[in-house]
Amino acid sequence: MLLIDDSLLHSIEVTTEALRKRSDAHWIIAFSGGKDSSAALKIFLAAYRRAKIKLAKVTLIYCDTGVENPILDAYVKNFLRAAEHEFAALTLPISIVTLRAPVPDRFFVRIVGRGYPPPTNSFRWCTTGLRIKPVSEFIAKQNPDNTVVVLGLRQSESRQRDRALALSSNLYWQKQREGKGDYDLFLPIVELSVPEVWDAIFSLSLPKALNKSALETLYRGASGECPVIKAPTAPPCASGRFGCWTCTVVRKDKSARELIKSGHFHLEPFVKFRDWLAEFRNDPANRWHTRRNGSGGLGPFTINARKEILRRVDALEDSTRTTIIDAEERGVIASLWTMDNFSRLAFKRPSDLGSSKAPIGLVR
Ligand code: SF4
Secondary structure, eight states: OOOOOOOOOOOOOHHHHHOOOOTTTTTEEOOOSSSOOOOOHHHHHHHHHHHTTOOOOEEEEOOOOBBBOOOHHHHHHHHHHHHHHHHHHOOEEEEEEEOOGGGGHHIIIIIIITTOOOOSSSSSOOOOIIIIIHHHHHHHSSSSGGEEEEOOOOOOHHHOOOHHHHTTTTTTEEEEEEEEEEEEEOOOOTOOHHHHHHHHHHHHHOTTTTOHHHHHHHHHHHHHHHHOSSSOOOOOOOOOBOOOOHHHHSSSSHHHHHHHTTTOGGGGGHHHHHHHHHHHHOOOGBBOOOOOOOBBBBOOOOHHHHHHHHHHHHHHHHHHHHSSSHHHHHHHHHHHHHHHHHHHHTOOOOOOOOOOOTTTOOOO
C-alpha cells in the first residue's frame, strides 16, 4: 500500500469534516479531466468513504466544448463512461452530467456561421461561451443555500487567485456569486503542491475508472499543465497547456506538437488546420472591411472565406473520420449565412456574397 503524505492526509480530513457538516447539500464536482480536478475527485471519494455518512445528492459535471484536444477528449469520455458504471455498482450517489454550450455559441458555429475571427489575446470571445457559461448556468439553476461546488483549484497557481483566496479566513471554503445568490465553493486541493496532486492521483484508489497511468502519460507527452475548465472564476486558458485543438490564442500549440512527437501522429492534421486557420484570419482579403456595428476595421469573415473554412473542415472530417461540425450546428450555420446575406444586402456594403440564397447543401 502506498503511503499518504501529511498534506494529502490533511486535505482528506478537512474534506471528511466538510462532508459531515454539509451532508444535506447538493455537492457538485466540477471535473475537467486534468490532474487537479482528478485529484479533487479522488480526495472527495476518499473522504466520503471515511465520513461513513449518506450524502443527499452529488453531481459530477463535465463541460464538453466540442473542440477539446482529441486525445484528452477520448480519455475523458472513456473515463466518464466507466465511472458511471463504477458509481452505480458501488451505490455511490453520484450522477454525471455533461454540459455543452448552446449551439449558437459553439466554436465553429461562431466562426463559420457568424464569421467570427478565430480568437486572439485581444479578442478572446471563446472562453466564456465555451467553458465558463455552461458551468455557471448549471450552477445558477441550483439552490444557492443548499449547494457546494467542489473545484480543483490550488494556491500559488496565479497571483490573482492567491489575492482572492487570501481574503478568506478558511482557504478551503470560498464564496462564488452566481445567479440567485452566493454559493459555497469547497477546494480540497487548495494547499497541495503539484507533486502532492500527483500523489493523490496515484495513492488514492477511487474511482478505479480513472486511468492514472494514461493521465500521467498524457501530461508527460504534452509536458504542460491543463487548464481546461476549472471554475467560473478560473483564469482563461493559457499557453503551453491542453485546451481546444482549434486554439489560435497561442502562437503555437506546444502541447499538441509535443504529443505528436511522443507518437500521437493522428493529431497532425488537426494542428495543420489550426495553423492554417490562424494565417487565414490575418489576411484582410478574407474579412469584411467594416465591423458588424458599422465601425471601421477588419470585421467578420466574408461568406466566401467561411465557405473555404467549411470546405477545409469537411476535408479534415473525412481524413480523420471524426465529426467536427454536427448536423444541428450545420443547420444553424446555414441560417446564419442566410441572415448575413440579407443584412449585407440591406446595408448595401460591398460584399462577396454572390448569392442571397441559403447555402444549400450545408446540412448533411
Ligand atoms: S483553449 Fe483557446 S480556443 Fe479554447 S476556450 Fe481557451 S482560449 Fe478559447
